[in-house]
Amino acid sequence: MAIIAVxxxxxxxxxxxxIQKDKHFSVKILTVKVGDWVSFKNDDAFFHNVFSLSxxxxxxxxxxxxxxxxxxxxxxxxxxxxxCAIHPEMKMQIKVMK
Amino acid sequence: MKNKILMATVFAFSVTTLPLVxxxxxxxxxxxxxxxxxxxxxxxxxxxxxxxxxxVELGKALFFDPRLSGxxxxxxxxxxxxxxxWSDGLPTGVGHGMKPLTRATPTxxxxxxxxxxxxxxxxxxxxxxxxxxxxxxVEMNQDIPGLLKKLDAxxxxxxxxxxxxxxxxxxxxxxxxxxxxxxxxxxxTDSPFDRWARGDQKAVTADVKRGFAVFEGKGxxxxxxxxxxxxxxxxxxxGVKDVGDKPDEGRYxxxxxxxxxxxxxxxxxxxxxxxxxxxxxxxxxxLEEVVDHYDRGGDLKENLSANIKPLNLDPQEKADLVAFMxxxxxxxxxxxxxxxxxx
Numbered sequence: 001m002a003i004i005a006v007x008x009x010x011x012x013x014x015x016x017x018x019i020q021k022d023k024h025f026s027v028k029i030l031t032v033k034v035g036d037w038v039s040f041k042n043d044d045a046f047f048h049n050v051f052s053l054s055x056x057x058x059x060x061x062x063x064x065x066x067x068x069x070x071x072x073x074x075x076x077x078x079x080x081x082x083x084c085a086i087h088p089e090m091k092m093q094i095k096v097m098k
Numbered sequence: 099m100k101n102k103i104l105m106a107t108v109f110a111f112s113v114t115t116l117p118l119v120x121x122x123x124x125x126x127x128x129x130x131x132x133x134x135x136x137x138x139x140x141x142x143x144x145x146x147x148x149x150x151x152x153x154v155e156l157g158k159a160l161f162f163d164p165r166l167s168g169x170x171x172x173x174x175x176x177x178x179x180x181x182x183x184w185s186d187g188l189p190t191g192v193g194h195g196m197k198p199l200t201r202a203t204p205t206x207x208x209x210x211x212x213x214x215x216x217x218x219x220x221x222x223x224x225x226x227x228x229x230x231x232x233x234x235x236v237e238m239n240q241d242i243p244g245l246l247k248k249l250d251a252x253x254x255x256x257x258x259x260x261x262x263x264x265x266x267x268x269x270x271x272x273x274x275x276x277x278x279x280x281x282x283x284x285x286x287t288d289s290p291f292d293r294w295a296r297g298d299q300k301a302v303t304a305d306v307k308r309g310f311a312v313f314e315g316k317g318x319x320x321x322x323x324x325x326x327x328x329x330x331x332x333x334x335x336x337g338v339k340d341v342g343d344k345p346d347e348g349r350y351x352x353x354x355x356x357x358x359x360x361x362x363x364x365x366x367x368x369x370x371x372x373x374x375x376x377x378x379x380x381x382x383x384x385l386e387e388v389v390d391h392y393d394r395g396g397d398l399k400e401n402l403s404a405n406i407k408p409l410n411l412d413p414q415e416k417a418d419l420v421a422f423m424x425x426x427x428x429x430x431x432x433x434x435x436x437x438x439x440x441x
Contacts, residue, residue: 023330046321046330047404051355060355063404085355086403087332089213 013073015039018092020048025082025092032074033097039071040064049085056080056096129314130324132295137326141210141282147225147275149282156258157280159436160273165248167238169194174231174277177203180433183372184284189341189380194239200346202380205373208327208366210282217362217378218349219333224278229270242270249273254439286327286368287428294425302425309422312415317392319419321405328367328426334403335360337396341379348378359401371424385420 013035019026021043032038042048042064050061050070056078061070063086074080074096084090143149160166164173172194177186184205186192191199201217209215209224221227231237232245249255249268256268263272291310293301313319324330333349335358340346349358362378376382382391391397393416395408411419 023332049355049357053353060357063357065404085349085353085358086334086361087330088219089331 013037015071017041019043020084020090023084023087023090025090027092029093029095031095031097034074034077036096037071037073038094039069041069042066047086048090050082051085052080052082054078054080060085130320135295135326135328136292137208137286141285143210143279143282144223144225147279149279150262152258153262153276153279154283155436156255156262157276157278159255159258159438160277161280162435163438165438166232166240166245167194168240168244172238177231178206183207183369185373187374189375191237193237194235197236199236200342201378202375204365205369206281206284207369208284208286210285211327213331214363218352219363220352224281225271225274228274228277228281242273245273246270252439253441258439286366287431289368289426289428291422291425292428303421305418305421306425308415309418309420309425312411312419313422316411316415317409317419318405318407319392322364323367329364332364333358333361334364334405335362335398335401336392336406337398337402338377338379338381338391339397341381346379357401360398361401361403367423367426369427371427385423386416389416389419 014032015037016030016032016039018030018038018040020040023044025040030038040048040050040061043066045066047063047065049063050072052058057072057075057080059072061072064070074094077096077098080094080096082092082094141149147153161174161178164171164176166173177191178184179186184207186203188203190201191203193199204217212224213222215221215224215227216230221230229242232240233242246268249259259266259268259272259276262276266272290302291306294306313323322330322332322334335348345360347359349361349363350356352358370376371385374383374385376385376388377391382388389411392406393409393411396402396406
């Protein structure tokens with residue numbers, strides 16, 4: 001199992017698209033593999049942000065306007081809590097599997 | 099005279115008599131259906147603290163009772179005064195020993211709908227917030243065990259707590275729940291804007307309609323002031339100058355993200371004409387000054403929200419925007435001050 005996952009990662013990292021629309025992330029929980037990219041696309045007419053202060057991975061992708069996207073590569077196994085700094089009601093989780 | 103009646107015209111208490119129609123959905127931004135700006139009928143409340151008449155009665159007594167402060171002279175209503183739009187008319191609040199605080203007193207109007215409270219968002223619910231100012235040494239300076247003792251010594255309060263929260267006693271939780279229950283009755287009332295939103299073309303003048311177009315369009319106000327409560331419940335640095343020597347870091351004190359330095363929660367615009375002065379530090383006396391601030395794209399540029407940029411509004415557009423904001427003032431209501439338990 002682990003070998004397959006690692007092999008998959010080595011060959012091609014997937015990119016997962018999350019939409020930010022009406023002050024919601026399009027998914028509440030996203031399951032990805034280590035090495036996958038997650039791209040956050042803003043479909044609202046105002047700015048959004050993406051950050052995580054989780055132990056598994058912390059980052060701040062800054063803010064981006066309508067039509068723009070920010071992406072992050074999921075570096076290690078664990079649960080990453082994602083929030084929008086501007087709109088604290090916007091929350092989602094990324095479960096990163098081996 | 100004991101049962102004083104505030105003659106000032108203030109807003110809403112009853113949630114049951116409002117002829118408002120709930121909007122279908124919150125407008126995200128830009129052009130949204132007018133009906134989406136109407137206040138939903140239902141006022142949200144947590145499962146373990148659904149409002150009842152006696153809970154509201156108890157909460158109202160506590161809210162207006164200066165004995166909730168260490169000095170026995172400051173009540174919640176001292177700063178959240180219904181005669182000043184549930185604020186205090188001051189640039190920043192004044193606390194224990196008449197010492198000025200660093201931030202403006204926010205109105206409590208429509209806080210029932212807030213998922214996050216305080217200028218920096220450090221409180222998650224009205225129950226979570228209610229004891230904060232009581233305990234804070236710079237505000238009401240009353241320790242909670244001491245408060246419970248004071249309340250327990252008064253038969254009137256003992257009876258009210260028994261009726262409001264049977265079996266729960268006089269506790270930090272029940273004090274907070276009662277105050278929160280009262281605060282949930284303080285909701286916006288029908289305004290000229292609402293009557294227009296429901297289809298009455300004569301409810302507002304042409305300048306209000308033009309101002310609303312500026313609000314949704316060139317003014318970019320709906321980047322933050324969204325929905326019936328005219329707030330996104332979000333945090334933005336809008337470039338307001340600090341008044342004191344020390345910059346107020348706002349939301350950054352709660353979330354250590356550089357982009358949140360100087361960001362504060364978007365306030366409601368409901369009844370905004372009643373809650374001068376404006377901004378988190380009361381920097382501006384008038385709505386005209388507020389519009390000028392946004393028109394020049396704010397003053398402090400460091401960490402400024404990307405939503406803020408010069409607007410190049412002409413004098414007519416500025417005046418119209420102010421007229422629109424003034425159309426958000428609800429129907430005036432009278433507030434009766436409760437008789438407080440004396441023994």
